[in-house]
Structure formats: C-alpha cells, structure tokens
Amino acid sequence: MILTIGFIIVWDIFDRGEYYSVHIPEKEFAEFYGHRDWNEQQKAYKKNFGKDEWKFPREEVAKAKIYRNAFLTSRITSETLSENETEEIITFFNNPENFSFRETTWAVTESDYIFRFFDQNDTQIGKIWLSTDDTWMTKSRPFSPNMKYGSLSETGAKEILELIKRIQRK
Secondary structure (H helix, E strand, C coil): CHHHHHHHHHHHHHHHCCCCCCCCCHHHHHHHCCCCCHHHHHHHHHHCCCCHHHCCCCCCCCEEEEEECCCCCCCCCCEECCHHHHHHHHHHHCCHHHEECCCCCCCHHHCCEEEEEECCCCCEEEEEEECCCCCCEEEEECCCHHHCCCEECHHHHHHHHHHHHHHHCC
16 A cells, blocks of 8 residues: 555656656757857757747647646646647747746746647657746747747746636636
8 A cells, every 4th residue: 555655656756747868869959059158059049930840849739738737636637628729839839929038947846837748649749847936937848949948928928827727717
C-alpha cells in the first residue's frame, strides 16, 4: 500500500514537471543557440517567426487538454478543449505579439496550468507550462521561436486569461 502511494506521488511529480534531459536537434541548436550575444539570438528568433518548420507543436494536433498544475489532482480535473478552443490556443502560442523578449527565472513546477497536445494516436506531441503570476512565463516542448523567451506580453497575458476563463466556463 505504501509503495503504491509512493509510486503515485512520484508519477504525479514527474508527470507535471520536466525531470528529463531534452535533446536539442542540431539544426535547432545552430539556428537559435549558437550566437555570440542576445541581440544576435533575438534576430534569429525574429527571422523565424511564423515559419511552419518552427511552429508549435510542429505536428498535426487532434486534441488538446488543459490541466491545473495541482498536486495529485491535475489529471483528474483536466478539461478537453473543443476543436475551436484547440485552434485558438495553438494560434495564440504561435503569435509572437503575445510574447516579449523579457526573461525571468522560474521553474515549471511554479506553473499554474499545463496544456498538453495530442496527435490522432493520442500520443502527446506538445506541452506548455503557463504561470499566471507576476512573471507570466511559459515553457514549451517542443520549442518555438514564436514564444520568444517565454514571457507573455501585456496583451498576451490578458488574452490568455480570457481564453482560460472561457474554457473553464463550459
């Protein structure tokens, strides 16, 4: 019994966080990370805004879900987004106007919401952590330059809150 409870707790912590090494493909590394300074890196991001190759989540999405990042209850309280909501969320996260190049330090464990994106086979193909506190930070897997360094702009923060409120009113 104790072993089962321990397993559930560990599974939940790993499910909601990012406790694994992420391989950055060579092409992505060369395009976005091999620069001398932040200005050159920002130019590389801007040059790639909107390019299909780098759009989140880089695959066809069949469905999306939103989860409250809450200990042991995230999966239970998740909500599946409608087709329109899924499209709206993907469009939001691929719009560079919703983000700024401001960077703050935070951990995905501090996020309030987790969005998960799935393909036709119900395999997770993308994940976004969102913090709605003063930092307004996001982190995505896979990476997209459209989200800049992950900080929402003032406009983006307002819009995502409205989207979340609409989704949760269903």
